[in-house]
Amino acid sequence: MPPPRVFLRVFPSQLSSRAYSTRPTHGAPIIHIPKANIYAFGASSTTPPSLRDVEWTVNDGEAWAIVSSSRGGAGKSVLFQTLLGNNRISPPPPSPGLYPFLNGLDPFDGRRLGFVAFRNTGTRGAGGGFYDYTARYGAVRDEDTRTLRESFRVGVEGQGKTNNEAKLEDLVDKLGLTDLMDLPLIALSNGQTIRARIARAVLKTPEVLLLDEPLTGLDPASRSHLHALLEELHASRSPRIILGMRAQEELPGWITHVLDVGEGGVTPRTREGWKRGVINPQESGYGGIATGLGDVEASVGVRPAQGEAKLIVDLKGVGVRYGNRTVLKDISWQIRGGDRWHLQGSNGSGKTTLLSLLTGDHPQSYTQAHLHLPSLSPATSSTLSSITHPYRSHRLSPRKRTPTAHLRTLIGVVSPELFDAFPRRHPGMTVWEAVVTGFGGGFVPLKGSERVGEMRVSDDELGFEFGMGNEPAEQEKEKRRREVEEWRISRCWDVLSALGPRAWSTTGTPEAQKEFASRRFTFLSLGEQRIVLLMRALVSRPPLVLLDEVWSGMDGGMISAVRRYLTEGGGIGEGQAVVVITHWEEEVPWVGEEVRRFRICQGSGGVVE
Numbered sequence: 001m002p003p004p005r006v007f008l009r010v011f012p013s014q015l016s017s018r019a020y021s022t023r024p025t026h027g028a029p030i031i032h033i034p035k036a037n038i039y040a041f042g043a044s045s046t047t048p049p050s051l052r053d054v055e056w057t058v059n060d061g062e063a064w065a066i067v068s069s070s071r072g073g074a075g076k077s078v079l080f081q082t083l084l085g086n087n088r089i090s091p092p093p094p095s096p097g098l099y100p101f102l103n104g105l106d107p108f109d110g111r112r113l114g115f116v117a118f119r120n121t122g123t124r125g126a127g128g129g130f131y132d133y134t135a136r137y138g139a140v141r142d143e144d145t146r147t148l149r150e151s152f153r154v155g156v157e158g159q160g161k162t163n164n165e166a167k168l169e170d171l172v173d174k175l176g177l178t179d180l181m182d183l184p185l186i187a188l189s190n191g192q193t194i195r196a197r198i199a200r201a202v203l204k205t206p207e208v209l210l211l212d213e214p215l216t217g218l219d220p221a222s223r224s225h226l227h228a229l230l231e232e233l234h235a236s237r238s239p240r241i242i243l244g245m246r247a248q249e250e251l252p253g254w255i256t257h258v259l260d261v262g263e264g265g266v267t268p269r270t271r272e273g274w275k276r277g278v279i280n281p282q283e284s285g286y287g288g289i290a291t292g293l294g295d296v297e298a299s300v301g302v303r304p305a306q307g308e309a310k311l312i313v314d315l316k317g318v319g320v321r322y323g324n325r326t327v328l329k330d331i332s333w334q335i336r337g338g339d340r341w342h343l344q345g346s347n348g349s350g351k352t353t354l355l356s357l358l359t360g361d362h363p364q365s366y367t368q369a370h371l372h373l374p375s376l377s378p379a380t381s382s383t384l385s386s387i388t389h390p391y392r393s394h395r396l397s398p399r400k401r402t403p404t405a406h407l408r409t410l411i412g413v414v415s416p417e418l419f420d421a422f423p424r425r426h427p428g429m430t431v432w433e434a435v436v437t438g439f440g441g442g443f444v445p446l447k448g449s450e451r452v453g454e455m456r457v458s459d460d461e462l463g464f465e466f467g468m469g470n471e472p473a474e475q476e477k478e479k480r481r482r483e484v485e486e487w488r489i490s491r492c493w494d495v496l497s498a499l500g501p502r503a504w505s506t507t508g509t510p511e512a513q514k515e516f517a518s519r520r521f522t523f524l525s526l527g528e529q530r531i532v533l534l535m536r537a538l539v540s541r542p543p544l545v546l547l548d549e550v551w552s553g554m555d556g557g558m559i560s561a562v563r564r565y566l567t568e569g570g571g572i573g574e575g576q577a578v579v580v581i582t583h584w585e586e587e588v589p590w591v592g593e594e595v596r597r598f599r600i601c602q603g604s605g606g607v608v609e
């Protein structure tokens with residue numbers, strides 16, 4: 001007999017969509033969790049609860065958001081998993097039945113209780129292996145030909161056809177998907193995929209639909225269309241919506257209550273009693289950590305005067321087409337050392353595609369007439385700094401002459417795609433090893449970095465031009481090797497101390513930094529994994545850093561630590577350029593004139609003056 005998992009009392013008579021009126025009525029609760037602790041199944045009696053003293057009631061007619069204000073969103077996930085019947089609650093409420101908490105509604109039946117999580121969870125690679133996120137840029141493979149239209153058919157099979165089609169048409173229209181119906185699923189952009197997943201979940205007609213962070217990757221117009229739709233669905237109880245949100249997101253107008261999942265536990269609040277977290281440095285401190293304007297002023301000085309800075313990327317007349325569909329046309333853009341760019345554009349405008357040209361992940365990057373990207377000049381023995389600080393010695397080369405593997409060492413990337421792709425197949429990979437992969441831009445632990453505080457640099461990375469008569473003396477090679485290794489080790493400790501637990505956790509001690517470096521990457525919380533992948537992107541001080549949805553999954557303390565490091569803490573050096581992609585203006589770490597904007601609109605791109 002399955003263990004009693006008593007926590008959620010759902011009242012089926014109220015959940016039957018046929019019984020709903022179109023106007024919310026205040027009656028018996030939809031969800032009722034009495035005061036209790038929540039444990040993972042199988043946790044021993046000495047294991048602390050995943051959430052303590054949870055007491056939460058959702059009355060019919062109320063519209064709830066669950067907001068995580070700490071622990072990298074972990075508490076919110078625990079709560080959603082609890083609603084889905086995947087955790088144990090203690091003490092259980094005294095309800096009868098085999099699954100007392102079900103009370104007639106099966107949380108394992110997605111058609112009744114739907115759940116869609118939009119946060120990248122890093123589980124996309126089958127078996128934890130590398131997931132090839134670049135596949136969508138190439139020719140569509142046979143196994144990837146399923147179109148958006150076909151995916152909806154799978155979602156709604158077995159329901160009345162006419163009713164379905166009318167409903168589908170309405171949803172597709174309200175979510176702005178009409179023009180995308182015949183595209184292969186793999187071709188959809190992040191924001192387009194979010195909208196398609198919401199439509200699919202609604203078409204299954206669940207009675208309660210849990211949506212965890214659907215807003216993060218949506219542009220402002222899509223957000224407001226989505227809010228209008230969710231409000232309408234919730235008001236008609238078909239389905240009722242419970243919305244997972246990040247603390248810094250603005251509360252939608254239709255939300256009446258907030259469940260605040262913080263360090264201290266779970267606090268139900270009214271809409272008026274909830275205070276939004278802020279990450280804009282011009283607002284007061286986020287998550288209790290004040291970041292005043294002083295930070296921003298300090299960061300302004302690091303940008304070299306316009307015109308003097310070295311060119312890092314040079315695009316002229318660049319374009320991308322798929323068959324007769326043009327995504328980017330005639331894009332010209334120059335990125336110089338010291339630049340801080342905000343790359344803007346609505347969902348599907350081509351931002352990720354443009355970045356994939358810069359990283360060399362897009363096959364069409366080879367065919368561009370003028371796409372010049374960073375490459376390294378071979379160092380001589382007198383220019384060790386060119387190895388230890390590659391950005392000082394880079395030069396521009398046509399993409400055609402710069403191998404992708406080489407580009408990976410020169411461009412630091414944080415993106416939802418990379419987060420998903422980063423392999424978790426090496427369960428033993430430590431934080432240290434994950435950070436060290438940043439020097440080579442690869443995804444597999446490097447030999448010699450198995451022990452925390454150590455690493456081994458190969459002959460190829462020493463910067464000597466090996467060849468007939470050029471072989472350096474063994475002694476010289478070893479001296480160089482030691483210098484490069486020492487610099488790299490000190491860079492690892494720099495990022496670990498600036499972005500490790502001491503920077504964002506109240507319990508962080510000096511020892512915690514070393515302990516964190518030895519922890520297994522795979523077992524970190526999603527927020528911690530995110531911050532480690534940011535360390536990996538920054539550790540080698542690459543000439544170009546691409547930050548795509550950098551804050552995703554991080555809690556307030558982490559966001560403050562990262563922002564401090566990027567703006568005033570030396571995380572980005574003078575000669576480095578940064579491109580930030582986000583649909584949220586306030587998420588750009590730099591402010592004012594320091595930030596330049598490049599906007600893509602209907603395929604064309606230009607600098608916003």
Ligand SMILES: Nc1ncnc2c1ncn2[C@@H]1O[C@H](COP(=O)(O)OP(=O)(O)OP(=O)(O)O)[C@@H](O)[C@H]1O
Pocket residue numbers: 136137140183186187188189190191192217322325327345346347348349350351352353354
């Ligand atoms: N193989 C393909 N065939 C046709 N269109 C494609 C293909 N691959 C991508 N696209 C289209 O290219 C456009 C650009 O996608 P991209 O991911 O670059 O957008 P984005 O600006 O990053 O969007 P988001 O903000 O949603 O992440 C999208 O409209 C997408 O549908």
